[in-house]
Amino acid sequence: MSVQPAQTEKLPSDFLWGFATASFQIEGSTNADGRGKSWWDDFAKLPGKTLDGRDGDVATDSYNRWEDDLDLLVSYGVNSYRFSLAWSRIVPLGGRNDPVNEAGIQWYSNLIDGLLKRGITPFVTLYHWDLPQALYDRYGGWLGREIVEDYVNYAKICFQRFGDRVKFWLTHNEPWCVSVLGHGRGVFAPGRSSDRTRSPEGDSSTEPWIVGHNLILAHAHACKLYREEFKASQGGTIGITLNGDMALPYDDSPENIAAAQHALDVAIGWFADPIYLGDYPEYMKEMLGDRLPRFTPEERAVVLGSSEFYGMNTYTTNLCKAGGDDEFQGKVEYTFTRPDGTQLGTQAHCAWLQDYPEGFRALLNYLYKRYSKPIYVTENGFAVKDENTMPLEQALADHDRVQYFKGNTAAILAAVNEDGVDIRSYFAWSLLDNFEWADGYVTRFGLTYVDYDTQERYPKDSAKFVTQWFKEHVPSAPEPKKDQAPNKEPEHLELPQANGDAAETDSATTSPTVETADPTSAVKRVANGDATTTPTVRGRRPAATHLAH
């Protein structure tokens, strides 16, 4: 104990860290084992919907390569992995009276067992944007109130079949995106919009708000079911994860200070205020009038307090100026250019993303103060400019992404230890380069490079940075007394990730020996046994592991 570094330099020992993915972005095999269509299957194939004209039929082929992917996670030494379930693999037609697909359930069951066997805690999203196509055909998907019952039925099947092993549940990923990008801007499936050059149908002035309302109700009823029927016996936790970037006023003018709050109200408060505080933000009610659905007292009772934690996906910070007529940004204009002409941070490949760790720390504080919930950071990541056109060696030396994670890990540490924010997880987006929705495969968010011609995976420098950083900052769980070797220095100890769950699988099974997928061998471990630390690990401490002020 006494040789531990000062407590302020560490995160709690039960801190979950790892990488995140989503079913449609990695699985491919869209026709395998009875999977039903999702609305992204055909949408991606329509002309002009993805930048490179490519779709999700193969993606990173993770439906076939899942064991390699899990071994990659082991080579990284993570203690958790966030992934999503494809609703249409489990209930191919989606509805509450439709057949259940045992082959789809089996595939996820194997994945979950594979994680536990490797000592990795599964963190599971029920819905990451891949709605069963049949539900859209039947009643317009999230536009129809019936979706609440169908979603709850699907959630129930997942709790019944996986809840013995899954203790961390996310209902939805980023409902703002489903509402706005799917039904307002029309850039994501189902592509609805008032813009008739984009879509033959849709009403951007009403549909996003209806969709958002139904997403909130579906989430809330799934949480209610979990708490009433599963939580006591299964002992897990459930919540929603919201996208949302920090909003700072462009300058000191009162209208721009107000604008930054309006931006937060629509980006985050739209969903978070009803769920954690009981109603939509006043600003949204004013802006939208009767286009914004209202909660009945019965609905409010289910919605308020439904999420047990704050699930946080965040990428950047916007400078906010009052004005414009974009309701999806709260009638606020975003810029990265400061009044003096300088840029807020390093520009990513996507126009909407610059690196600004101070904003990440500010947002952690804002959310903790406003919603008073433990925060699970479920996504955070960066796409290096033009990485897709670089030769492999150059792409692997992803300096800008390393800088991004250096800044944001330091921000996490400061928020926990200096600001007192209760943060319980960090998942970097993403384990792999993958299908980046409307960007196709052009924009790469992976900390592992994927060569789409061969499906080979190559760890980027950022993967080495992040894994090393968390190994140094999340203390290993205390070793049981009898096993304690008196002369070992704490930093040499690497215990298998002990989350209790692993014990539920057959511990007599021979642990697979993992040939590390990392050609540099910076991190190399043996699954579920005594982890080995290669000398290179200790020799490769990155410079900026502590807050640089």
Ligand code: GBH
């Ligand atoms: C996440 O969304 C997703 O969960 C994940 O699937 C995705 O791969 C990852 O990010 C990387 O993009 O109004 O058109 O300018 C990120 C949240 C919110 C980021 C909307 C882009 C502005 C889009 N996104 N935001 S637009």
